[in-house]
Amino acid sequence: MLKKGDIIVGLDIGTTKICAVVAEIGKDMEKKIIGISTVPSKGLRKGVVVDMESTVHSVAEAISRAEEMAGVEVYSVFVGIAGEHIRSFNSNGATPITRENYEITEEDVQKAIESAKAVSLPLDRVVLDYLPYEYKVDGNSGISDPVGMSGVKLEVGVHIVTGSVTAVQNVEKCIERAGLELGKIVLEPLASSMATLTEEELEMGVILIDIGGGTTDTAIFLDKKIHFSHVLPLGGDNVTNDISIGLRIPPIKAEEIKRRYGSCVSHKIDIKEKFTVPGVVGRASNNMAIKDLASIIEMRMEELLMLLKRNIERSGYQQKIGSGIVLTGGCSMLKGVSELTERVMNIPVRIAKPRGVTGLIDIIQSPIYATGVGLIHYGFLAKIEGGEKKVKIKTTRILQSVLSKMKNIYKGGSE
Ligand SMILES: Nc1ncnc2c1ncn2[C@@H]1O[C@H](COP(=O)(O)OP(=O)(O)OP(=O)(O)O)[C@@H](O)[C@H]1O
Ligand SMILES: [Mg+2]
Incomplete structure (x- = not known):
């Protein structure tokens, strides 16, 4: 304890x-x-x-x-x-309640969860977590804790992470x-x-997106429970690489420039605004429009967000989200990211x-x-x-x- x-x-x-x-x-x-x-x-x-x-x-x-x-x-x-x-997926389990008073106990809950766990996995995969997200008693859904209720059949939905x-x-x-x-x-x-x-977001249904350096992680919550999760192997480092290649500068310089001048809403930037691209390996430094830098960033971020959108749509939960998207991770600090996310996903966003x-x-x-x-x-x-x-x-x-x-x-x- x-x-x-x-x-x-x-x-x-x-x-x-x-x-x-x-x-x-x-x-x-x-x-x-x-x-x-x-x-x-x-x-x-x-x-x-x-x-x-x-x-x-x-x-x-x-x-x-x-x-x-x-x-x-x-x-x-x-x-x-x-x-x-x-990889994550959902599995259902059930158990009959056979005792005389039909009162559901913790033991029944565990039995139902065990039956949901009985899925065969390929030998090269291991389960990281079993996360129950919904109980049904005699077909009635939306039950968060069935212990103490009466019923003849208990069903459970479990989110399994492998x-x-x-x-x-x-x-x-x-x-x-x-x-x-x-x-x-x-x-x-x-x-x-x-x-x-927040508690309110969890109650209303919310999509969490953590955009890191190498991965973008998504989790969807309904009725305070995780129903869907996904890891996309794309993140802020891909943006940095694009800048590095586009401007012919080392990734470390590209990272600096991204943080200092980067934005993913190019239409908001005046074409006259410039920044200095450092000269490397004997090349002279030169000036570049911040708007052009933003176009490089916006293109990659838009691609990333479109992939996320497709995943979220495929999950089937999008229509059930009452709150919106919560963005976090280092890449959520990129200027204009919430605006671009709202534009692509058509859902309210907060960082x-x-x-x-x-x-x-x-x-x-x-x-x-x-x-x-x-x-x-x-x-x-x-x-x-x-x-x-x-x-x-x-x-x-x-x-x-x-x-x-x-x-x-x-x-x-x-x-
Ligand atoms: N101020 C900033 N503006 C724009 N991008 C930023 C800023 N600060 C950090 N980043 C970007 O955030 C990313 C790193 O985020 P974070 O620290 O969440 O990643 P990580 O946890 O190491 O990686 P992952 O979760 O993918 O394994 C990098 O791509 C970095 O460029
Ligand atoms: Mg991270």
């Missing part, structure tokens, strides 16, 4: 950055962020680990910096996972090699949604920063931390349901340093 002083750690292994967030539980059970660190991620492509050594190194560094800031030692982490290999065995194992290996214990691997859009969506925590809120108030902070919310709920305290105050490292200094003194050495 969770109590004051317990520590929860979220680790977002993103395509562009690895981010560790450390939260301490306060006396009113608030989640107080006491440490956060971000290090560039070098070993991932489109959300998948492709270079184990680099990723382990970045994970260890991110954790060590966050530990330093928080003054605690981290053991167990909740880790976000995305990548093209993620990943490629090897991609998941590689994440697990990275965590292990970085000397950490895995609390749970969590679907990134689910984590991001926990940090960004969201993470919420629901205290402490270092000035730092975490950026869409790039939606997943990291969401993992804290996920971890909080998971621990309430029976997690263990896996952290102790950072005395061991201090002790180790004292001991090594003492050894040096006895050996007659110096630091």
